[in-house]
Amino acid sequence: MTQVEHDHNHNHAAPRSAPPILELINVHAAYGRIEVLRGVDLTVPRGAVLALLGANGAGKTTLLRVISGLMEPTEGDIHLGGMHVSGASPDALTRAGVTMVPEGRGVFPNLTVEENLWLGSYSGRHVDKILTEAYHRFPRLKERRRQLAGSLSGGEQQMLSLARALAADPALLLLDELSMGLAPLIVESLYDRVAEIAEQGVSILVVEQFASSALRVADYAAVMHGGRVVATGEPDEIESVLTELYFGGTA
Amino acid sequence: MDVFVSYTIYGLFFGAAYAIAASGLVLTYTTTRVFNLAHGATSMVAAFVFWQLHVDKGMPTWAAILLVLFVFAPLYGIVLERLVMRRVSDAPVGVMLVMTLGLFLFLIGIAQQIWPSNTSKYRYVTQFFGTKSFPVFGVQMYYHYLITIIAAAACAAGLYVMLNRTRIGTAMRAAVDNRELLQLFGANSNRVSILSWIIGSQMAAVAGILLVAKTGLDYYQLTFLVINAFAAAMLGRLRSLPFTYLGSILLGLAIGYSQYVHGSELLENGLQFALPTLMLFLILIFVPEVRLRVGQVKGVLAANVPSARRALTTGVVFFFLALFVTELLNPTNTLRFGEALVFGITMLSLVLLTGYGGYVSLSQLTFVGVGAAVVCKFNTSSPVAILVAVLITAGVGAAVALPVLRLTGLYLALATMAFGQLMDYLVFNASFMFGFGGKINAKRVSLFGYDFSDTTSYVALELAVFVLLGLGLLTIRRGAVGRLLIALRDSPAACATLGLNQRWFRVAVFSVSAGVAGLAGALMAGLQGYAAPGDYKEFQSLPLLLAAAVAGITTVSGAFAGGLLLMLLPVLAATSTALSGLEFLVLGGGAILLARDPNGLVNLFYRGMRAVVPRMPVPGWVTQRAASAPKPAEVDGEEDEDLDEIPEAQVAGHGVA
Structure with missing residues (x-):
């Protein structure tokens, strides 16, 4: 399996000597006795956007749960910026700079937009700063700040979820199925925001079942199948691998 | 002013x-x-x-x-x-x-x-x-x-x-x-x-x-x-x-x-x-109807259901074994055993309601009291009195469940609690029932000219009722109704999409459960020869439910063990002042420790026994199996033993993920 090399042309790439933002070595995880991750090796370089693709049940979401601390790996090592973090709690990891936008809607429906963002301050940043930044990035949220998050449209909820995740000023952002249940146009505009965020130097690991929008913003891509990463490379190389995986042939 | x-x-x-x-x-x-x-x-x-x-x-x-x-x-x-x-x-x-x-x-x-x-x-x-x-x-x-x-x-x-x-x-x-x-x-x-x-x-x-x-x-x-x-x-x-x-x-x-x-x-x-x-x-x-929450599957570990043949064999063996033990007891202990069996029968009603259905009744003993009162009012040895007692109690049960049948488990449980207390305050002590602090006499039933006046023979009758009810319960569990009960417990929302009218199904289950409790009451009145409201106070329903839960609320053998437990604990506690509060400590502590596994003590006991006697045939054989795990094909005769060891599966919302 080829490791992803640092992209020296990337605007915000760290100096060569710095360790990658995320490095997974032989990570295993299981629900009860059902093993879902069977030795995942994956590296996300600092400042890069990596799209993690794969069919239903490949283990993508489980991998994100393990990285964000919601699930403990049964085996293997997770390094975050060179630090060994396997088994750390999700709240500690959030404060350490890994934030996740979970599958579905990562908002509290019975709290207002502003209260949702307020809770983002548990990551350690001041709430005023969070609000200014979020409303600047998503003016729509400012209009709706007194509304319950549950009454927002799907796209707006996803904006709020993104804004909250960015409130932590993350070094690594994990995005799980941003497109789920949203109209294609809204998905496109959300991914435009993701590209902007990446421009600012945030490393992003994005999981998508529908490859095209994720590949558009990605620097690299990896494909999961049967609990392992079976291919990594540039987005256009990966597209051919995907075709093979989805439409016959074996990986 | x-x-x-x-x-x-x-x-x-x-x-x-x-x-x-x-x-x-x-x-x-x-x-x-x-x-x-x-x-x-x-x-x-x-x-x-x-x-x-x-x-x-x-x-x-x-x-x-x-x-x-x-x-x-x-x-x-x-x-x-x-x-x-x-x-x-x-x-x-x-x-x-x-x-x-x-x-x-x-x-x-x-x-x-x-x-x-x-x-x-x-x-x-x-x-x-x-x-x-x-x-x-x-x-x-x-x-x-x-x-x-x-x-x-x-x-x-x-x-x-x-x-x-x-x-x-x-x-x-x-x-x-x-x-x-x-x-x-x-x-x-x-x-x-x-x-x-x-x-x-x-x-x-x-x-x-x-x-x-x-x-x-x-x-x-x-x-x-x-x-x-x-x-x-x-x-x-x-x-x-x-x-x-x-x-x-x-x-x-x-x-x-x-x-x-x-x-x-x-x-x-x-x-x-x-x-x-x-x-x-x-x-x-x-309270307006609560909306069903979709996508919530809350599986609990389900007990294994023995095959018809095995249940029948163990039932018969159990009957004669227990009968033999009864013969050895002195009169006081025979009476106590009879009481334990009445509790056991009441717990069978909880196996149906709580063990299979997942609903909690906090007033099961009140239903027992209703059954006892009806039999006393008849004051006849004809079995018709028992039948009427069962029917009336079932009707009362339906009447309790009806007003709250739109609601979910928590509200149903609170409604039963309210019902039990109302009966305590307003009905049981009223002059048309027992009268305040009163007590009315009951005759023992006689069947086919046999009058069961000897307590040992009456206990044998109770044993027969227990075994028959247990067999009936297992038959229900194996059939379509049993599958519906489990399905409804695990995901009401999914059942609603299947087109099941949950309200009436729930009332029916509650009513049958109350009827069984009423039968227990009828037997209790006969055993003691009287009925008094003090024995059926709402509060006493709580240790009853807990004893069933601790012993194993999903199985017939759990109901028997629970009945024994509930009878023995107060007897033990009464032996010494140092043991005051023993009953509540054991039942309360046990429930806190064991409730996550509703199969209770009998399950632990059988698992322990199996380590000693690997293929020991035991009544109500229970094994840990996740509700979501694939069920073995239902075939006549023995179930595949290998399936006993299916590990606890991870069910969303089960808290183990």
């Missing part, structure tokens, strides 16, 4: 104290989704601790209050969260109720153990500032009442500010929706729920300290007085604090005025005590 004002003040005092208790309950429910049946027991224990510090050790009032509120209550809240509530929060509602009920009895047991009632010392706590008072509208108002009303207002303000104006309060409201997400926000969700339980315990303690001067220091009085707060909390549908306050004040005033009216003998004695319960029942009827 003066009298009216003074009863108003009296009512406001109670309303204020209830408001404090009820808002603590609402707080913990809205932030953790755990309905804490033991909230009143917490008040009771706090009041005892207050007595110990203030009266017994002679500490000044303020110091004792500070110690209870800021040392005892927080420590208690932390222990509670770590040892009990953390394991409950994502459990199915039936498990949650059994566990908090376990805590309820456990706390009473602890209080009985630490502060035994058989000392010569009379314990009491007086009002704050004694009888000092000041005039209001021409009557005297105690400072104690004023303090209570101020405390309630302060609690309301404090809670409002905390929940809406502080970050931790907002996080508490958020934690209900999604604990994992809260952690992804960077908050420590365990710390958030610990805080909820600390504040909830503090509020229970405040209510306990304020009420104890009125109720006296008693294990039950205070516990049940705070349960009245359930009615108030229910007016706010366990969510709204303003409505909870409103409900509390209304309830308090109703209690005050009922005493006022009572003076003119308009109301019967029982009604005044039954008011809160009546209010709870009425509110439950008018």
Whole structure:
């Protein structure tokens, strides 16, 4: 399996000597006795956007749960910026700079937009700063700040979820199925925001079942199948691998 | 006029104290989704601790209050969260109720153990500032009442500010929706729920300290007085604090005025005590239907169901074995065994309702009482009396379930509790039933000319009934109805999409379960030769449910073991004063420890036995199997033994992921 090399042309790439933002070595995880991750090796370089693709049940979401601390790996090592973090709690990891936008809607429906963002301050940043930044990035949220998050449209909820995740000023952002249940146009505009965020130097690991929008913003891509990463490379190389995986042939 | 004002003040005092208790309950429910049946027991224990510090050790009032509120209550809240509530929060509602009920009895047991009632010392706590008072509208108002009303207002303000104006309060409201997400926000969700339980315990303690001067220091009085707060909390549908306050004040005033009216003998004695319960029942009827939550599968470990052949064989073997043992017993113990069997039959009704269906009834013994009363009223040895008793009890059961059949498990359980208490207060003691403290005689049934006057033969009859009912239950479980019960328990929403009319199905199940309890009552009356209301008090239903849960509420053998347990524990406790509270400690503690695995002790026992005798054929063979695990093909004869070891699967919402 080829490791992803640092992209020296990337605007915000760290100096060569710095360790990658995320490095997974032989990570295993299981629900009860059902093993879902069977030795995942994956590296996300600092400042890069990596799209993690794969069919239903490949283990993508489980991998994100393990990285964000919601699930403990049964085996293997997770390094975050060179630090060994396997088994750390999700709240500690959030404060350490890994934030996740979970599958579905990562908002509290019975709290207002502003209260949702307020809770983002548990990551350690001041709430005023969070609000200014979020409303600047998503003016729509400012209009709706007194509304319950549950009454927002799907796209707006996803904006709020993104804004909250960015409130932590993350070094690594994990995005799980941003497109789920949203109209294609809204998905496109959300991914435009993701590209902007990446421009600012945030490393992003994005999981998508529908490859095209994720590949558009990605620097690299990896494909999961049967609990392992079976291919990594540039987005256009990966597209051919995907075709093979989805439409016959074996990986 | 003066009298009216003074009863108003009296009512406001109670309303204020209830408001404090009820808002603590609402707080913990809205932030953790755990309905804490033991909230009143917490008040009771706090009041005892207050007595110990203030009266017994002679500490000044303020110091004792500070110690209870800021040392005892927080420590208690932390222990509670770590040892009990953390394991409950994502459990199915039936498990949650059994566990908090376990805590309820456990706390009473602890209080009985630490502060035994058989000392010569009379314990009491007086009002704050004694009888000092000041005039209001021409009557005297105690400072104690004023303090209570101020405390309630302060609690309301404090809670409002905390929940809406502080970050931790907002996080508490958020934690209900999604604990994992809260952690992804960077908050420590365990710390958030610990805080909820600390504040909830503090509020229970405040209510306990304020009420104890009125109720006296008693294990039950205070516990049940705070349960009245359930009615108030229910007016706010366990969510709204303003409505909870409103409900509390209304309830308090109703209690005050009922005493006022009572003076003119308009109301019967029982009604005044039954008011809160009546209010709870009425509110439950008018609570709008709760929407089913989609996508929530809350599997519990299901017991293995023995094949028809094996069940029949073990049933017959069990019958003759038990009969042989009965022959060896002396008359006292034969009677006790007969009692255990009646409990066992009652627990069979719980196996159907709770074990299979996942619904909790907190008044099963009340149904037993109804059955017993009907048989006594007939006072004949004809088996028709038993049949009528069963039918009437089943009808009563349906009548209880009907008003609340739109609602979910928690409300159904509370409705049964209200029903049991109403029967206690208004029906069982009434002259058309047993009469106050009364007792009516019953004749034993005679079948085909045989009169069962010999207790051993009567116990044999009970055994036969138990075995037949057990076999019938297993037949139901194996059939379509059993599968529906399990399906409905695990995902009501999914069943609704299948087109099942859950309301009527639920009423039917509840009614059948009540009928079986009624049969147990009919047998009990025959066994004892009389029936008296004291044997069927609502409160006694609680240890009954817990004994069933501890022994194993999903199996027939669990019901038998539970019956024995429930009969033996009081007998044991009576042997020594050092064992006071034993029954409640064992049942409560057992329920807290075991409720997550409803297959109970018998399951542990059989698993242990299998280590010794690998393929031992045992009645009601139970094995751990996840509800979601694939079921083996139903074939006649033996089930595949290899399937016994299917590991606990991870079910969403089961808390093991």
